[in-house]
Amino acid sequence: MSQPEQRDEVEMLATMLLIRRFEERASQQYQAQKIGGFCHLYIGQEAVVTGAVAATRPDDYLITAYRDHAHALARGTSADACMAELFGKATGCSKGLGGSMHYFDKEHHMYGGHAIVGAHVPLATGMAFAAKYRKEDRVTLCFFGDGAINQGGFHEALNLAGLFKLPVIFICENNFFAMGTSVKRSTSLEQIVDRARGYDMPSGIIDGMSFRDVRDGLSHLIASIRKEPHPAFVEMRTYRYRGHSMSDPASYRTKEELEKFRLEDPITRLRAQLTREGKLTNEQFDKMDKKAKDAAMSSVKFAEKSPEPPLDELYGYTYAPNGEESPAAGTRATKPSEKGRGSSTREKKRTGANISPNGKQA
Amino acid sequence: MREITYRQALNEALAEEIARDPNVFLMGEEVAEYNGAYKVSQGLLDRFGPTRIIDTPISENGFAGLGIGAAMVGLRPIVEFMTFSFSLVAFDQIVNNAPNMLTMSGGQFNVPITFRGPNGPAHQLGATHSHATECLYANVPGLKICTPATPRDAKGLLKAAVRDNNPVLVLECELFYSHKGMVEDEDVDLLIPLGEAELKQEGSDVTIICYAQTVPIALAAAENLAKENINAEVIDLRSIKPLDWPAVFKSVAKTHRVVIAEQDRPWCGIGSEIAYRIQQEIFDELDAPIQRVSQEDVPMPYNEALEQAVLPSAAKIVAAVKKIC
Ligand SMILES: Cc1ncc(C[n+]2csc(CCOP(=O)(O)OP(=O)(O)O)c2C)c(N)n1
Ligand SMILES: [Mg+2]
DSSP states (O other): OOOTTOOOHHHHHHHHHHHHHHHHHHHHHHHTTOSOSOOOOOTTOHHHHHHHHHHSOTTSEEEEOSOOHHHHHHHTOOHHHHHHHHTTOTTSTTTTSSOTTOOOBTTTTEEEEOOSTTTTHHHHHHHHHHHHHTTOOOOEEEEEEGGGGGSHHHHHHHHHHHHHTOOEEEEEEEOSEETTEEHHHHOSSSSGGGGGGGGTOOEEEEETTOHHHHHHHHHHHHHHHHHSOOOEEEEEEOOOSSOSSTTOOOTTSOHHHHHHHHTTOHHHHHHHHHHHTTSOOHHHHHHHHHHHHHHHHHHHHHHHHSOOOOGGGGGTSSSOOOOTTOOOOOOSOOOOOSTTTTOOOOSOOOSOTTSOSSOTTO | OEEEEHHHHHHHHHHHHHHHOTTEEEEETTSSTTOOTTSTTTTHHHHHOTTTEEEOOSOHHHHHHHHHHHHHTTOEEEEEOSOTTGGGGGHHIIIIITTTHHHHTTTSOOOOOEEEEEESOOSSOOSTTOOOOHHHHHTSTTOEEEOOOSHHHHHHHHHHHHHSSSOEEEEEEGGGTTOEEEEOOTTSOOOOOTTOOEEEEOOSSEEEEEOTTHHHHHHHHHHHHHHTTOOEEEEEOOEEESOOHHHHHHHHHHHOOEEEEOSSOSTTOHHHHHHHHHHHHHGGGOSSOOEEEOOOSSOOOSSHHHHHHHSOOHHHHHHHHHHHO
16 A cells, blocks of 8 residues: 555665665675675665655654674665774765764664664654654654664663653564574564564564565554654564674575575565566666666765875864863863973973973873 | 852753753753752743653663764753762763764864763762763863762853763763852853863862862861962862863972872772873973872772771871971
């Protein structure tokens, strides 16, 4: 059932392709050692975030964990800014200061990229709290993995959201593993969705490999939340084709299991549906795929030729400046000075001359 | 000017800021219907209603995080911890989320939030309830920390904290809520900048640097020392981060002797940093080794006499001064 807010399906298929091709390139660049740190790929899970974005308005709040490339791309952050962030460049979506796990894009209401498992779930309740406080009808989408549901912060956040009736949808991307630990080995319940029962909110299981199921399931909840704020919990059953991170060969699971999910590939599935319904030709699909590949390729070129952040960016964001009205001092952290080193003389000068004049952080 | 309590001063600061800015709200355990565990928020629920004054369950990690998320999208929350000993349950939110967001997002998201509540040992509360947390939090770039010791500073610093665009910890003194002091009349918008120390007493022989609970004991020590013709200069730091280095250096350049009186424990402490900076920046001004008076480095005992032995005191400060004067 199509809702007025829902986004065009062909367009969302193009987004899924962009995510897939972008991450394939990222993987290649990681292996070429152009990308540092940890890098977690979303390949296989694309229907979850694209389905969710298709069901929401651009001004709804979105926040997620560290497997976040797709969430930014789906929201409209450019492939260039995403790749440049992986390269640690000044043109990245977090100016090269966040990295793979900490994508942020205020303009597109993408509130991160959070790498402490479960720690962003309370933040989502705060964003939803703010929306309700200001009487806005925005919904907050909070994505997290199956590994997050055993963290204290997760439970506290769900309780607060239930208690205060906050407009937030908790979206558990259940890919059945937290690193090498299967849900069976981590969680006291048979079904993750049953966690929601403790917090008195509507909940359900959605096939996270199906774009349409995700979109329609969420559309339904969102319509209800916009009318009267309340939280909801959704377990998306999905699968990551790759290892947990780039260094993980994923030997804890079987080839057969992976193949089973690959047969349900979200891109193949939506393509087949659209083709069957006469909404997409093979030529159109090929053209879209080529466009996605080109965008991924040129994002690498963009990242390569982008500048490194200047060294003094290091001190630029420790504190936010204060406006006129604020009396607070020390708005911008400054470099520790080289001064005062090697005072070799024991002679008492006592002029006070080597007292740092501005001295806040001499 | 009129005389009010530290508690009343904080209450006025809260009321004024909540009235001034619709984005400001107060949240915490027992802040609304109970009027505050220490009655700091007395009357605020009646005046501002339950959308601005919000009771939470006992869920520090959850509501600290909620505040940070709300601040990311433009609200200016004041989050009360019943005491900062309980903020440790929310340590990850205070240390990992609030102060890192601005840098991690390349400058896109600042977090204008105030965390406030009583801090430091009170009286015979034992090891779990007696934490001074300033050393722990001072280690974190991106946080600001102030430690008001008087009603006037409590009001002015809290109001400045709420208006600051960064996460600020206002570490109140649990034992001072009933202390009285002179504060500007209510029609004055009293703002005390973060990072400005106050010269409490001029002197020429030694500088006693103090903050929070050590302010009254440093002043008492100075009074005793005066009887023996030792003139101590007393500086209340008021803010731990940013710290008013010029005020410290100026005084040391005058007295050439320093005693640092700390509320917290000694290891990697506030005094370690101050002593290091003094010797690094104005080594030649020193005529004697810097002395420190702090808590003993042990979990806080319940027994009253043992607790007193752990805590800094006027007598300990006097003894430290006499070692170098
Ligand atoms: C608090 C915390 N503990 C441990 C880690 C290390 N770690 C990073 S990801 C991860 C697995 C999380 O799995 P899940 O939540 O299912 O997300 P997925 O990787 O499947 O997307 C672990 C243990 C962390 N980042 N944070
Ligand atoms: Mg998982």
